[in-house]
Amino acid sequence: MKILILGAGNMGLTYAQCLLRSRIVTPENMMVLCRNFEKANQLSQTYDGRFFSNPSLCVPEADLLILAVKPQDSTRLFEQIRELTSPDQLFISIMAGVKMQAVASALGSEKIIRAMPNLPAQIGAGVTAFTSTDAVTRIELVMVQNLLNTTGKTIYVEQEQMLDAATAISGSGPAYVYYFMNAMIEAAVNMGFSASEAELLVSQTFTGAVDLYNKADLSCENWIKKVASKGGTTEAALRVFEDTALHEDIIAGANAALKRATELGQG
Numbered sequence: 001m002k003i004l005i006l007g008a009g010n011m012g013l014t015y016a017q018c019l020l021r022s023r024i025v026t027p028e029n030m031m032v033l034c035r036n037f038e039k040a041n042q043l044s045q046t047y048d049g050r051f052f053s054n055p056s057l058c059v060p061e062a063d064l065l066i067l068a069v070k071p072q073d074s075t076r077l078f079e080q081i082r083e084l085t086s087p088d089q090l091f092i093s094i095m096a097g098v099k100m101q102a103v104a105s106a107l108g109s110e111k112i113i114r115a116m117p118n119l120p121a122q123i124g125a126g127v128t129a130f131t132s133t134d135a136v137t138r139i140e141l142v143m144v145q146n147l148l149n150t151t152g153k154t155i156y157v158e159q160e161q162m163l164d165a166a167t168a169i170s171g172s173g174p175a176y177v178y179y180f181m182n183a184m185i186e187a188a189v190n191m192g193f194s195a196s197e198a199e200l201l202v203s204q205t206f207t208g209a210v211d212l213y214n215k216a217d218l219s220c221e222n223w224i225k226k227v228a229s230k231g232g233t234t235e236a237a238l239r240v241f242e243d244t245a246l247h248e249d250i251i252a253g254a255n256a257a258l259k260r261a262t263e264l265g266q267g
């Protein structure tokens with residue numbers, strides 16, 4: 001199977017590396033379309049795979065095409081490749097907010113998968129929600145799931161609108177985590193730790209807490225109870241979080257992200 005990634009940015013190169021590392025595709029069958037010749041030339045010195053700047057030299061050859069440009073660049077890309085595609089080709093779009101129907105009508109193609117990955121895909125620790133049009137067969141779907149699994153875990157959703165919800169939770173989610181971490185690092189520095197000590201304390205606290213959560217069948221609320229003893233330090237902090245409605249703010253933030261994802265999808 002020949003795979004073509006359209007857009008050699010953060011995500012495009014992440015997919016290229018994950019697919020090559022997992023040997024789902026050989027370097028000869030891994031193609032990447034860049035915006036210009038200089039970039040294609042430069043990347044081919046560093047990465048495995050074949051790099052192109054001319055769509056007509058790679059699009060017709062591909063069995064599976066991964067659309068990894070920014071949503072605002074999609075119209076231009078569609079214009080460039082529309083005449084070069086064929087109905088048997090399979091498309092995976094990871095572009096936030098771009099509906100499958102928009103991809104299908106822009107490319108005159110029926111076999112569309114829409115996926116929402118997240119940044120930890122870079123280290124194979126991502127999570128991807130995905131869905132597909134009816135024209136995608138079960139066998140193709142299994143193959144696509146194997147391919148997406150090279151970047152972490154996956155969940156299939158029946159309704160396309162749930163991809164906007166996934167964008168608000170797991171797509172944007174790493175930034176929420178970094179936001180919380182950043183505030184804790186600032187608090188630690190204010191208490192007298194050096195920046196590197198503060199970063200170690202905070203990052204290891206996040207890693208350890210999440211690893212523990214993943215190892216046992218306990219809810220977050222139950223884990224909180226295990227840390228917070230009555231009248232203790234944790235309870236003092238949690239009371240401030242409750243008083244300032246932090247819990248509600250986080251939910252409101254995620255809902256704002258969902259609203260924005262829906263707006264972007266409406267063009």
Ligand SMILES: NC(=O)c1ccc[n+]([C@@H]2O[C@H](COP(=O)([O-])OP(=O)(O)OC[C@H]3O[C@@H](n4cnc5c(N)ncnc54)[C@H](OP(=O)(O)O)[C@@H]3O)[C@@H](O)[C@H]2O)c1
Nearest residue numbers: 007008009010011034035068069070071073095096117119
């Ligand atoms: N980053 C995330 O965490 C994340 C998470 C989920 C989904 N996504 C989705 O993934 C997609 C890519 O995001 P990203 O962060 O990888 O963006 P990015 O780093 O900006 O990469 C996009 C790449 O596409 C290239 N490009 C644009 N138009 C092109 C064209 N016509 N032909 C060939 N290449 C073209 C750009 O080239 P130039 O460098 O020359 O502009 C750039 O290298 C977006 O649609 C985004 O919504 C991203």
